[in-house]
Amino acid sequence: MRVLYSLFVVLLCAGAQVSRAADAVHPALALVTQTADKIQTQLRAERDVVTKNPKRVYELVEQIVLPNFDFTSMSASVLGKNWRGASDTQKQRFTQEFKLLLVRTYAKALVDNMDRKIATQPLRAADNATDVTVHTEIPQQGGFPLPINYSMEIKDGAWKVYDVDIDGISMVKNYRTTFANEVKQGSVDDLIKKLSERNQQAANE
16 A cells, blocks of 8 residues: 555655756656646645545546556556456456546545655666656655656657556556456456446545
8 A cells, every 4th residue: 555655646746856967858757757747736726626626636637647657558467367358348447447546546645745745866768768767766754765666668659657666566566466366256347346346435435
């Protein structure tokens, strides 16, 4: 829980402080920084609204953050072999519920941490690189900074996040293990149903 909570604290509501190198900022690094700055600015501007209405946070995340994630790739990686055996309808439903799970579960974290700031490390990558990792750190009170690494790749001409590693733990691998166990005990449809129920419960709360 700490790992996934930190993911949204960093990417969605942190005001990134970039340690800029003498050369130009890599577009993947710039995307992470600009997205964090934009969502933070909007959350602050609507502070009174978002603290009373979580649905507004969902809307802002949908508009500003989610376009930078490749949820289809993430969903395929999370389901693993079960993705290959799933129907097109199951894939579409799982991707939607998985996306909602991440957004709804941590909506409150966005509001509670909208004023936090992180440090983003310079990114060294070849000009023709199509897969990079953006390294960031979030300060921890009385402890060492928590490392947050974003795996990104070029897809359809744009940089997209396809995994996040927090303190050495991959979000995709973490969910893959959890979901594989749930599918093993039932089916892909059962997993989708459980995710849908969790999302509905979160929305009601």
